[in-house]
Amino acid sequence: LNRNEDLKIKEFIEEMHPADIAEVLFELNDEDQVKFFSILSWEQAGKVLEEVNSETFLEFLGILRREHKILLLEQIAQDDMVDLIAELSEEKRKEIISLLNLEDAKSVRELLVYDEDTAGGIMTKEFISVRKDITIYQAIEDLREMAKDAETIYYVYVVDKNKRLVGVLSLRELIISRPNNIVEDIMHENVISVNLKTDQEDVARAVSKYDLLAIPVVDDNNRIMGIITVDDIIDVIEEEATEDIYRFAGASEVEDLEHYNISERIFASVKSRLPWLIITVFGGLLSAQVIGGFQEVLNKNTVLALFMPLLAGMGGNVGTQSSTLTVRGIAMGDIQGKEVLRTLFQEVCIGFLVGLCCSIIVAIVSLFFIQGEIILSFVVGISMWANMITAATIGTLVPIIFKKIGVDPAVASAPFITTTIDITGLSIYFTLTTILLSRLVY
Amino acid sequence: LNRNEDLKIKEFIEEMHPADIAEVLFELNDEDQVKFFSILSWEQAGKVLEEVNSETFLEFLGILRREHKILLLEQIAQDDMVDLIAELSEEKRKEIISLLNLEDAKSVRELLVYDEDTAGGIMTKEFISVRKDITIYQAIEDLREMAKDAETIYYVYVVDKNKRLVGVLSLRELIISRPNNIVEDIMHENVISVNLKTDQEDVARAVSKYDLLAIPVVDDNNRIMGIITVDDIIDVIEEEATEDIYRFAGASEVEDLEHYNISERIFASVKSRLPWLIITVFGGLLSAQVIGGFQEVLNKNTVLALFMPLLAGMGGNVGTQSSTLTVRGIAMGDIQGKEVLRTLFQEVCIGFLVGLCCSIIVAIVSLFFIQGEIILSFVVGISMWANMITAATIGTLVPIIFKKIGVDPAVASAPFITTTIDITGLSIYFTLTTILLSRLVY
Known part of the structure; x- marks a missing residue:
């Protein structure tokens, strides 16, 4: 961008939408950003700032003289202004509010008081x-x-x-x-x-x-x-x-971290993701305990270990599918009253049917792994089926129960369900295989 | 609801919002529904029908005389009318269109042509x-x-x-x-x-x-x-x-199935969920193959089997967290250009850190399971850590690669990632434990 082209560009930009201008701005380097920004009218510049983050807002404001800052700030809508300065330091905030006219300053100060996730935090006082x-x-x-x-x-x-x-x-x-x-x-x-x-x-x-x-x-x-x-x-x-x-996915972070640097982002993410992972660790250790209890069967038939990841994977997926639909249904208000029982019945039926299909495939294909031991394949298939029906039931019931006792199903369901399904799945698998193998083989 | 109360109710209902009336209607039994509906003014009744599904729409329309049907249909907004009749049989559709005035009938016929997921399918011709x-x-x-x-x-x-x-x-x-x-x-x-x-x-x-x-x-x-x-x-x-x-969750169904009965719903769900589950079956069988390849190590240290569900669970969770954030980021347009490398770097770092925390916990707690065999605990912890870093990398890379080659990351990522992580996780686990145990123990 050089001086001679300024007029042409200015004409073109006048017809551009502020959201598009903001997008173009992000693509430019720092120097061109400042040049480009200085071409805009105060009205446009104000609208563009409504689209950017606090960091960019401060940056552009920084290059202006005091009287120009005042002109620019006047153009910004109250609710966006509050969003922009809510994340700044107390000092910066006061400095910016001091540039507003008395009425706006009063409104902005009032709006800053409300929690940003509430109606008060997102409203504007500019109404009729x-x-x-x-x-x-x-x-x-x-x-x-x-x-x-x-x-x-x-x-x-x-x-x-x-x-x-x-x-x-x-x-x-x-x-x-x-x-x-x-x-x-x-x-x-x-x-x-x-x-x-x-x-x-x-x-x-x-x-x-x-x-x-x-x-x-x-x-x-x-x-x-x-x-x-x-x-x-x-x-x-x-x-x-x-x-x-x-x-x-057990990652509760609200990724509105544009104005943080990368190491701050990483630590924020680690902090938000660890709780679920640690629950999974203890769930996994409980699973280890369960397997430990059946070590004797496992020692006799090490081949049973081959199918453990498959068992966990299938149970986990069926459970996740059921719980996802239930959690979303609850959030959208679709699952209430008599719909609760209908949903449960429906998901158990689905678990029964998809379980049947998958178990038959597993039973047949597993024959090739265990050199034609038909009884063992049959036992693996039956356990898989029982596991998938249970997983669908748990996946549907847990969010419903959480909702009943006043816990947010969206937050609590996922880690709890995966862990429960892993443990019940392994218990079912080893109990059934132990019983069936002892009846059928010995 | 009896005759005498009608007038009072009518006054009360006049001030109610159509969306609320529709909600109340759903709570009533069939007989009361008809009574309640007949109290409404044509304008209100039309607005209420904009909120209901095709089945209810037909039901209420069915109880009216021809001239009243015409009055009622006139009140319904074009775009809602199109949604309501799009799902009816050809015959029913023609019958309803024949009740519209010429202009509306022409518009509705035109609008029915467009695919319901496109601008043409959701627009109205009632503009200025x-x-x-x-x-x-x-x-x-x-x-x-x-x-x-x-x-x-x-x-x-x-x-x-x-x-x-x-x-x-x-x-x-x-x-x-x-x-x-x-x-x-x-x-x-x-x-x-x-x-x-x-x-x-x-x-x-x-x-x-x-x-x-x-x-x-x-x-x-x-x-x-x-x-x-x-x-x-x-x-x-x-x-x-x-x-x-x-x-x-690998359940691609669009659950707009209100007008289907329960067995149709169940079969639609089974059909939409089976593909992912069958992919998981074959992924699980591949895992079985991998474990089979290490059967010798496993026979010597059956205790290694104890930690397999934990390994799969941790890898799966870390991978899901990374892939969820990447897929959503791609969908919202946040991950493009130089942001791709930044995201990858960030997720690998997060995998490194959460992996470190979880592995230390696993190594310490597993000591209690395997009666103080420090070396084994150490080996399990190290494998867990390597597995989690790999999982985070795969979870981030797969959606990015899918996007690059023109496959929708939201649809394809989840089953592919879980399966890949399971297989790489087991390979890492058994390879590392084999190498480390042979170096450290024998």
Whole structure:
């Protein structure tokens, strides 16, 4: 990028979306980043900063003079501003807040108080509200005035004289109503709202269920404190899905670690993954104990050891499949009431059928390994089958029981299920083989 | 519910959200369902049907007279109508379309053609578009007229005389612009749109990235064919997250089977889960082969068999953790370019560290199992450690390689990784123990 090309580039960039500009910025080296950033208008630059992480935000802010910093910060939406500075040091935070105008500074300071996983932590105070006793005409006039700073103008919230939320009107309804009507007579009284302390996952569920573009956030006295718009809800849904996927793998880390360096990331990951692994270690040692108890059978038929990894693998997979579907079903609200028994019955049937198919394959193929000892192959197949039915049952029951006793199935199920299935699987395998072999052979 | 209470209930229900009404309906028995449904206004009843599945839709429609059916169907949004009838038989479908007005019937027939996972399959034709050469005043008048039938009025799409999409205006901008301006001079020319054939996952990514409330869908000639609103995008994101989670467990079923009976569901699940399980069977048999190759060592030290489940469990878990993070990272676009090497380095380091911690625990605790044979414990610990580093490496590399060669990592990674880790783990375990034991003991 050189001086002469600046004007051309500027024209091109003016039509670009801030999200795309942010992406281009990330591809450039430090020097070009600064050049590119300085071409942007204040409005665009502000929107671009809404897309970057705290580190980049500080970097770009650092290259500006004080009066330019003020101009730039004015362009950033409140909720994004809070996200950006929440992760900074106390000192940096104060410095940035001191550059905001009085009103914004007050809002940002207020918003910083709330836990970032709650409605309060993701809301913005830039919303539109009107008193219930004014006319539609007056409401539209108010809206025009407030539109510039609002995150969305598509919902107008109606409050009483104590700022309590009493109704809502969509912009659509405002526009098609007669101007001399009173707001109170037109508004919907049944407003769907969430509390400041509502978990962001529940907020997302409400917005998704009721197909809202924004949801108001109220305090314990039903006073409206802010709103959350649907674009932030989409971020929450994606974040929660990632979290759920990680949890299935026993890696509970929220990988929002962009602003950390690699050694900090590694240690954070190790810390979050170790608990599950250590549970697995002790589960594995219990398995060793179980095998130890059957050492005599094992000494007589060392060939039984050959099929232990297969046994553990099949049980683990069947159990994981059942538990994954159950955990997700519980999270999505699909498994409740009479659906619980139906799910259990269904998963046990599936375990029975897939177990049957796989056991037959194992019994036949294992013949080649153990030189035609048909009885042994038969015994291995039967144990495998019993193990898979048990695994499906455990995989379905454990999340349901955890949910009943108030433990989050997504967090607790996976390590508990794998360990339990390993131990029951080995017990079934050795018990059945011992009994069957002693009956059939000796 | 009896006659006398009807009026009270009716008043209460009028203020209820359709999503809540649908929920209540599901809880009632068949007879009460019909009674409850008959209390609703046509508008409410239509909105409730948008929330139910095809089976329930047919059931409720079935209890109405022809002229009432027509009234009810008019209330249902096009995109939901298409979803509802897409799963019906050809005959039922024709019957329902014949009850629609000409315009709706034409749209619905058109929409039914598109694959349900593409932009065309989830869009609605109920959008607002204006010609580029009219005034803002005229545009607002047009909008008022079209508002009743539109899914959203918050974006007004601008077209040329060939219906090609040339711009977009938000309702917000329309309202704050001067009435005598020409649309073309105010509109944004850089419209973000998707093609009819775009995969719904890519549509969701665009809406999420650009924070849109709706996205226009165009054909190959850039003519606007429909729009997709953000509430449908949220459904797509939730559906895709569920699909991803199932894939990690090797259960690729899309569990949208509400309208099937239990035996159909069970067979669908068995069919979708068997492939992975059968891969695991052959992987397990390969493991058996590996163990068979070391039978001599095993016969001498049957105690080595005790730790095989532990070995498989630890390797599997570490590998799953690494692969889950890599697969999700690839899906979210976080792992590309120089991030690939960084991720690999990071995961190997994590494998090294968690492996070290777990191996030390295993080495110490295993002492109690094997009556103080320090050398054996040491050997087990070292093999466990090597196995975990390998597992982390395989878990990270496999999804990256699959992505490179154009295979979907989310589908292919899990079964391949578990099997590979099992086999390499056992090979490492027996090779290392053979070498170390022969050096240290004999």
